[in-house]
Amino acid sequence: MKVVIPGGTGQVGTLLKRDLAAAGHDVVVLTRRPVREGEVSWDGRTLGSWAEEIDGSDVVINLAGRSVSCRYTPENLQSMMDSRVESTRVVGEAIAGAARPPRVWLQMSTATVYAHRFDAANDEASGVIGGGEAGVPGYWGYSVKIAKEWERAQERAGTPRTRKVALRAAMVMSPDRGGVFDVLLWMARLGLGGPVAGGAQYVSWIHYRDFVRAVEFLIARDDVEGPVNVAAPEPLPQREFVRALRGAWGVPVGLPATAWMAEFGALAIRSDTELLLKSRRVVPGRLLDAGFAFDYVRWQEAADDLVRRVRRGGERRNVRQILLQQLGLPVR
Numbered sequence: 001m002k003v004v005i006p007g008g009t010g011q012v013g014t015l016l017k018r019d020l021a022a023a024g025h026d027v028v029v030l031t032r033r034p035v036r037e038g039e040v041s042w043d044g045r046t047l048g049s050w051a052e053e054i055d056g057s058d059v060v061i062n063l064a065g066r067s068v069s070c071r072y073t074p075e076n077l078q079s080m081m082d083s084r085v086e087s088t089r090v091v092g093e094a095i096a097g098a099a100r101p102p103r104v105w106l107q108m109s110t111a112t113v114y115a116h117r118f119d120a121a122n123d124e125a126s127g128v129i130g131g132g133e134a135g136v137p138g139y140w141g142y143s144v145k146i147a148k149e150w151e152r153a154q155e156r157a158g159t160p161r162t163r164k165v166a167l168r169a170a171m172v173m174s175p176d177r178g179g180v181f182d183v184l185l186w187m188a189r190l191g192l193g194g195p196v197a198g199g200a201q202y203v204s205w206i207h208y209r210d211f212v213r214a215v216e217f218l219i220a221r222d223d224v225e226g227p228v229n230v231a232a233p234e235p236l237p238q239r240e241f242v243r244a245l246r247g248a249w250g251v252p253v254g255l256p257a258t259a260w261m262a263e264f265g266a267l268a269i270r271s272d273t274e275l276l277l278k279s280r281r282v283v284p285g286r287l288l289d290a291g292f293a294f295d296y297v298r299w300q301e302a303a304d305d306l307v308r309r310v311r312r313g314g315e316r317r318n319v320r321q322i323l324l325q326q327l328g329l330p331v332r
């Protein structure tokens with residue numbers, strides 16, 4: 001197959017590209033700064049010669065969007081919105097204008113579209129879409145709005161010959177440097193892997209092997225379209241999540257943090273507490289119904305496996321180096 005991955009230079013794109021290329025597929029990545037073989041230039045907003053890559057391709061997987069690991073200032077939120085909606089719109093235009101459109105368009109979305117919720121899990125059929133929750137910071141609603149507009153941009157695209165799937169993905173956990181798991185692991189190693197604000201908020205996650213397998217499954221399954229939750233079947237409260245992570249690495253303690261302390265820490269690493277405090281309780285109803293079998297259902301097993309892979313990969317950075325790197329300071 002020829003697979004085109006707009007925004008495929010980041011964490012998720014690297015995982016997919018690695019696997020799809022190893023399986024013998026022809027993978028083309030659309031990026032604003034092409035440097036490697038197989039990368040083609042685009043701006044994420046306007047049609048250009050890059051659209052020729054989509055014409056005649058089999059699969060498009062659009063991952064483009066400004067990173068969400070940043071302070072949620074009005075400017076950053078706007079840029080998170082624009083980069084997602086604009087890139088999705090223009091990918092839709094390229095598919096609509098293709099003489100030989102791809103048979104499937106997988107569009108990244110996010111599990112964040114669901115409400116901050118503790119009482120029950122959100123599947124695609126009965127889940128509660130967020131934005132109207134009481135007692136949460138107003139700007140959390142904006143992340144939900146981004147997710148909704150992102151999905152709407154795909155829905156609106158007039159691409160009748162292409163099956164459309166929106167991937168409502170949870171945090172993809174991989175052993176790679178700079179990914180979500182890397183950040184969580186270094187926090188745990190610094191002794192900061194304790195419950196945050198009580199730790200009752202749910203964490204939804206997916207092991208990267210299952211993520212890649214789920215994407216391949218959705219490419220193959222012609223009968224699945226629309227939103228699909230791409231998350232392991234067992235999300236768990238944050239305090240249990242970090243306990244399992246500490247157990248996997250062998251860190252005896254994790255300092256509990258109040259919401260205030262989390263705010264301070266997030267400020268230090270230029271991230272946002274919404275990523276830590278929002279309860280994301282999301283389950284993969286449609287994937288399970290379609291017969292997808294997860295290799296990693298329980299977080300403890302996934303965390304043990306990821307730690308093993310990190311250790312095998314020669315994790316030689318010490319705690320000081322990791323801290324300096326996360327603070328954006330020179331590591332000598």
Ligand SMILES: NC(=O)c1ccc[n+]([C@@H]2O[C@H](COP(=O)([O-])OP(=O)(O)OC[C@H]3O[C@@H](n4cnc5c(N)ncnc54)[C@H](OP(=O)(O)O)[C@@H]3O)[C@@H](O)[C@H]2O)c1
Binds near residue numbers: 009010031067108171
């Ligand atoms: N990682 C996760 O666990 C996770 C979970 C759920 C959803 N997601 C979503 O999945 C997507 C991919 O995730 P990721 O972790 O791989 O993200 P990432 O590492 O931040 O990569 C996203 C890519 O988007 C491109 N991009 C950034 N700003 C852009 C802009 N203004 N216009 C066009 N392209 C832009 C960048 O490519 P170039 O700089 O090369 O152009 C970048 O490599 C993101 O949209 C993310 O929100 C991720």
